[in-house]
Amino acid sequence: MKYEPVIGMEVHAELKTKSKMFCGCANGLGQELEPNINICPVCTGQPGSLPVINKEAVKMVIKAGLALNCQIAEDSFFERKNYFYPDLPRGYQISQYQKPLCFEGQLEINNKKIGITRIHLEEDTGKLTHPKGVDYSLVDFNRACVPLMELVTEPDIRSGAEAKNFCQELQLIFRYLGISDADMEKGQMRCEVNISLRKEGVKEFGTKVEIKNLNSFKVVEKAIDYEIKRQAEVLEAGEKVIQETRGWDDNKAMTFSQRIKEEAHDYRYFPEPDLPPLTQLSSISQKLLVEMPELPAQKRVRFGNEYGLPDGDIEVLINNSETADYFEEVCSELTQTEYESKKFEEEELKKLYKLSANYLITEIPRVANLLCVARYLLRDKITAENFAEFIVLTHQGKISSSGAQTVLAEMFKAGADPSHIIESQDLGQVSDAETLDKMVEEVIAENPQPAADYKAGKEASLQFLVGQMMKKTKGKANPKVVADILKEKLSHNNT
Numbered sequence: 476m477k478y479e480p481v482i483g484m485e486v487h488a489e490l491k492t493k494s495k496m497f498c499g500c501a502n503g504l505g506q507e508l509e510p511n512i513n514i515c516p517v518c519t520g521q522p523g524s525l526p527v528i529n530k531e532a533v534k535m536v537i538k539a540g541l542a543l544n545c546q547i548a549e550d551s552f553f554e555r556k557n558y559f560y561p562d563l564p565r566g567y568q569i570s571q572y573q574k575p576l577c578f579e580g581q582l583e584i585n586n587k588k589i590g591i592t593r594i595h596l597e598e599d600t601g602k603l604t605h606p607k608g609v610d611y612s613l614v615d616f617n618r619a620c621v622p623l624m625e626l627v628t629e630p631d632i633r634s635g636a637e638a639k640n641f642c643q644e645l646q647l648i649f650r651y652l653g654i655s656d657a658d659m660e661k662g663q664m665r666c667e668v669n670i671s672l673r674k675e676g677v678k679e680f681g682t683k684v685e686i687k688n689l690n691s692f693k694v695v696e697k698a699i700d701y702e703i704k705r706q707a708e709v710l711e712a713g714e715k716v717i718q719e720t721r722g723w724d725d726n727k728a729m730t731f732s733q734r735i736k737e738e739a740h741d742y743r744y745f746p747e748p749d750l751p752p753l754t755q756l757s758s759i760s761q762k763l764l765v766e767m768p769e770l771p772a773q774k775r776v777r778f779g780n781e782y783g784l785p786d787g788d789i790e791v792l793i794n795n796s797e798t799a800d801y802f803e804e805v806c807s808e809l810t811q812t813e814y815e816s817k818k819f820e821e822e823e824l825k826k827l828y829k830l831s832a833n834y835l836i837t838e839i840p841r842v843a844n845l846l847c848v849a850r851y852l853l854r855d856k857i858t859a860e861n862f863a864e865f866i867v868l869t870h871q872g873k874i875s876s877s878g879a880q881t882v883l884a885e886m887f888k889a890g891a892d893p894s895h896i897i898e899s900q901d902l903g904q905v906s907d908a909e910t911l912d913k914m915v916e917e918v919i920a921e922n923p924q925p926a927a928d929y930k931a932g933k934e935a936s937l938q939f940l941v942g943q944m945m946k947k948t949k950g951k952a953n954p955k956v957v958a959d960i961l962k963e964k965l966s967h968n969n970t
Contacts, residue, residue, distance in 0.1 A: 478672040480703050482632035485667040488624045488655040490535050496598045496622035497526030510615035518620035520564030525749050532622035535654040536596045537760050540577025542648050543591050547760040551576050553747040562601035562614050570597035572744045584640050590629030599623040635699035639692045647771045651796050659691050666695050672706045682716040698723045702730050783825040788832045805831050808863035831866050857886045865893040872953045878902040915960045918943050
């Protein structure tokens with residue numbers, strides 16, 4: 476490709492405060508509400524109403540800045556961003572421009588550092604709906620004045636895939652911090668892209684185009700890939716790219732022109748006269764630094780070192796902090812478990828950790844009929860202690876794989892102890908070689924041809940004989956032990 480994409484992101488996230496940004500109305504995020512229920516004179520912009528700063532929202536933005544290695548401003552202030560839109564009740568938005576709360580940060584994605592230019596705090600707008608077949612629109616102000624964090628990156632991103640990964644990691648960080656659910660389907664996190672092309676080796680940026688209101692990670696990637704192709708075709712045709720704002724049409728899988736791009740001076744920013752300046756922010760940030768949780772990047776490294784898990788398993792587990800915490804509770808129980816009056820050695824523990832991850836990632840979602848275990852608070856159904864016991868029993872071959880699924884389903888259903896379920900439903904697996912030895916001889920005697928075929932080198936015949944043994948024991952025999960006994964006996968007969 477002759478051209479290099481130069482991409483910057485603007486990411487908005489609604490914050491999980493109890494009340495709105497500048498008034499006492501309930502935030503209401505994630506709730507199905509009747510239109511215009513959570514409103515008051517302040518958030519609907521009535522004359523004479525005065526805003527008051529939500530301190531928790533300020534703290535949340537500072538937490539985001541700390542997580543993203545930002546400088547925290549010593550002082551800041553709010554400004555009026557003037558523009559007209561029907562869902563903006565005041566005719567201006569209370570925002571920040573000159574002195575953002577956080578600046579000069581970075582987030583590392585796949586060993587590449589993406590610069591964070593600024594993170595500032597503002598209020599969200601209302602929400603317009605456009606009923607079909609009528610010549611009017613409806614406005615719901617429930618969302619108006621909800622605290623909205625805006626993050627702006629440096630133009631360090633070079634592809635749609637890189638932008639998608641960046642946004643996904645941001646979402647995960649916001650959730651770990653507990654500052655935003657950042658659910659893109661619900662509009663709690665919204666992404667905008669600034670993209671231009673320049674010829675390879677040229678330092679100067681090309682003409683920038685903004686793509687607004689991208690509502691999924693997949694759309695972020697698709698919109699960027701499309702716009703790279705569109706702008707390249709414009710340049711190849713000897714034409715100029717127009718600086719403009721574009722939208723994304725998901726049905727046509729293409730961007731479309733909306734309006735000529737505004738510049739900062741078009742908004743006529745000036746200090747908000749009804750709000751006091753924010754001071755002593757570095758002191759607040761020092762207190763918040765002590766409260767910071769372990770972040771996803773740190774957890775990835777630790778899960779690899781402590782539990783020996785592959786990268787794929789780690790990504791699934793840490794994708795939800797509750798799932799990751801539950802996994803660690805299980806691992807803690809496993810380290811305390813004794814077998815034959817001894818605790819498990821490190822090598823054996825690593826196998827138990829991996830088995831725990833396997834069941835959390837695949838079997839629990841299947842049993843619970845969920846897309847992922849993170850959607851259910853597992854500890855309310857199965858305690859970490861019981862899950863660890865289940866893992867040990869499975870690892871030791873005390874139950875078969877099909878029996879394990881039955882036990883897990885019962886544990887999830889009733890929260891019962893796995894050993895009790897195994898005993899009450901007679902699900903135990905027979906692994907004792909002496910107990911199985913005589914029955915194996917019977918199977919060989921009853922199936923002379925498959926036995927002879929195995930001796931002649933047909934490996935598939937062994938599985939047939941194992942299947943016959945499982946049939947004879949009604950599925951209770953340990954198939955691995957049975958296979959080992961069969962191999963030994965048939966090999967012995969050969970000699």
